[in-house]
Amino acid sequence: MAVSNSITAILNFVAMMCSFPIIAAGVWLASRADNECLLWLRWPLVFLGFAFLIVSAAGFVGAYWKKEGLLAVYLVAMFILIVVLLVILVLAFVVTRPAGGAGFKEYRLEGFSSWLRDHVTGVGSWGKIRACLAASQICPKLAHKFVSAPHFFAAHLSPIQSGCCKPPLMCGLQYSNPTTWLGESNMGGGSDCGLWSNDPSQLCYNCDSCKAGVLGNLREEWRKANIILIITLVLLIWVYLIACSAYRNAQTEQLFRRYKQGWV
Known part of the structure; x- marks a missing residue:
């Protein structure tokens, strides 16, 4: 079980690192002067990035100090956050269709x-x-x-x-x-x-x-942010799947040890 917990702790540390590109993308969008009039779109990614950071930190603590209940909460919360990030990316893709023209463009x-x-x-x-x-x-x-x-x-x-x-x-x-x-x-x-x-x-x-x-401004800036978010999302999903496998193996190992000791 110690090996599984160590793997999960390492993966959650990686997930914590993945939260920083999300925060950076959100800060970049929020700091753009052209977005100053769209307050409702300035900070969602920053909040989502900090949510990933907090949840990943909880998973790291749960794995490192063998808090199985905290790990279970982490897996559920991380799944929800990954789904939210995926939804944001899908919505962003809806508004990032290319526009033609040379020099400055006329928008419709x-x-x-x-x-x-x-x-x-x-x-x-x-x-x-x-x-x-x-x-x-x-x-x-x-x-x-x-x-x-x-x-x-x-x-x-x-x-x-x-x-x-x-x-x-x-x-x-x-x-x-x-x-x-x-x-x-x-x-x-x-x-x-x-x-x-x-x-x-x-x-x-x-x-x-x-x-x-x-709307065209949103399209251009979200298209740039999407590159970072897609890479981060793929890495987070990979980390999450391995963490689920490690957690499941830890549970199986724990049940097996209890069986050998006559607890079951």
Whole structure:
């Protein structure tokens, strides 16, 4: 039984190490300036990573000091956390479909999952996000960064900058600076053309392109985080399966020893 406990303790130590990439991915997402207006998506991975850390530490303690009850709780809790991480990855994949285009991209709501689209762009949610975008420095910074139209049109803008800080190109407005566009808008270019305003507090924050830009930003950043999460998930599942086998072997060994001593 000591051998099985030692194996389980080592595996739980590995699982504890696996929690740090999850925490790191969560901190990275939370620290991104483009995510400052999406509070509900900033910290879930951090909390999940700390949950993995605590559960793995409990498993390590249970194995090292031979606390079989604590080990049983660990196995159940770790299984639940792995399922939660798997669900998060599946949901993330739903919104990480690639988008085409060169330079900066024009974003459309139709390119995103209906669940995420409704959750982010619904009346109750978008009002808060819109107010946060207007109060942020995401768009004003562009006016200081680009000094000419060629420089601006060759730039690789973030989805939020492309969707919220300028009018859609199909509106036919003339560039003056990144957040000021002149001329008469082509109303045939879509409903966003009538919503654009040079007012720094308005811009295209009410546009569908802005809503799509926020979703596009989520897609790009979650795609990067998914690489870390997939590797971590595979390693955690492998550790968990071996830990289950070690725990089962320990239980079998314990029953066998009791039988030999005449306890059964």
